Amino acid sequence: MLILGGSTEATELARTIAASEPGIEATVSFAGRTTSRASFPDRIAVRVGGFGGVDGLRRHLADAGCTAMIDATHPFAARMPFNAQLACAALGIPLLRLLRPPWYAGPGDRWTCVDDVHAAASAVRCSGARRVFLTVGRQELAPFAACAAAELLVRCIEPPSPDVLPNAEILLSRGPFDLVAETELLRSRRIDLLVSKNAGGTATRAKIDAARALCVDVVMVRRPPSPDVPTVATVADALAWLTGSRVL
Numbered sequence: 429m430l431i432l433g434g435s436t437e438a439t440e441l442a443r444t445i446a447a448s449e450p451g452i453e454a455t456v457s458f459a460g461r462t463t464s465r466a467s468f469p470d471r472i473a474v475r476v477g478g479f480g481g482v483d484g485l486r487r488h489l490a491d492a493g494c495t496a497m498i499d500a501t502h503p504f505a506a507r508m509p510f511n512a513q514l515a516c517a518a519l520g521i522p523l524l525r526l527l528r529p530p531w532y533a534g535p536g537d538r539w540t541c542v543d544d545v546h547a548a549a550s551a552v553r554c555s556g557a558r559r560v561f562l563t564v565g566r567q568e569l570a571p572f573a574a575c576a577a578a579e580l581l582v583r584c585i586e587p588p589s590p591d592v593l594p595n596a597e598i599l600l601s602r603g604p605f606d607l608v609a610e611t612e613l614l615r616s617r618r619i620d621l622l623v624s625k626n627a628g629g630t631a632t633r634a635k636i637d638a639a640r641a642l643c644v645d646v647v648m649v650r651r652p653p654s655p656d657v658p659t660v661a662t663v664a665d666a667l668a669w670l671t672g673s674r675v676l
């Protein structure tokens with residue numbers, strides 16, 4: 429089977445298969461956006477790099493003799509889930525999407541929800557915020573160049589291109605993050621606006637709770653559309669699909 433990686437759940441699923449499902453031969457695929465990756469037991473094969481669109485993915489699945497696929501890409505992967513749907517449909521290969529639920533605003537949250545990072549940058553400009561904490565990943569910073577009136581603190585896993593936001597302060601860090609540290613970060617930097625993608629899950633949730641506690645405004649980017657394919661929210665349910673429905 430092939431697991432499309434890019435989320436913490438993909439890594440957890442592959443490790444669980446290695447530990448508890450000796451009959452399943454699994455490969456995890458990464459786009460290769462980051463240079464460091466999670467490690468896996470020897471039983472799990474790892475491949476890195478795009479397939480070359482739907483046709484490339486279809487060829488890969490056929491050549492590798494895949495009989496099932498789990499798309500566990502990140503909730504903000506906009507294209508790969510649709511490629512997976514088309515390639516699997518063409519070959520009649522069962523496909524499941526493993527997608528964690530989004531976060532929902534609760535009492536005390538001060539969210540402005542927007543459709544994409546361009547709208548997020550507009551919302552930052554309109555907000556009049558002075559010190560903005562950007563946590564949208566290093567690939568999507570360019571629209572925030574128009575937010576020159578604010579001081580920008582950018583957190584990402586690997587350095588962004590130096591010419592994208594030359595005046596921003598860059599904080600290199602990989603989650604999970606905890607509430608005490610996130611609260612201290614927002615407080616000590618006197619952040620008055622947080623920009624986040626609605627990634628869901630626990631690894632990066634603490635900044636949202638810290639913002640609520642400190643009455644900090646949040647610009648929340650909604651998820652991109654997802655294809656209409658069978659979807660589960662947890663690794664346990666993905667494993668049950670694999671082992672229970674005889675897709676392999």
Ligand code: NAP
Nearest residue numbers: 433434457458459478479480481501502504505506507508
């Ligand atoms: P995307 O728009 O869905 O994918 C763009 C292209 O990257 C795809 O067409 C595919 O190239 C390649 N690709 C994506 N996922 C792949 C995988 N698991 N294995 C092999 N190739 C893959 O996704 P993206 O936003 O560029 O993100 C790239 C990867 O980073 C995804 O795997 C995603 O899970 C992860 N990620 C994304 C975000 C985010 O905020 N966007 C955050 C954390 C992690 P080909 O067409 O050539 O096959």
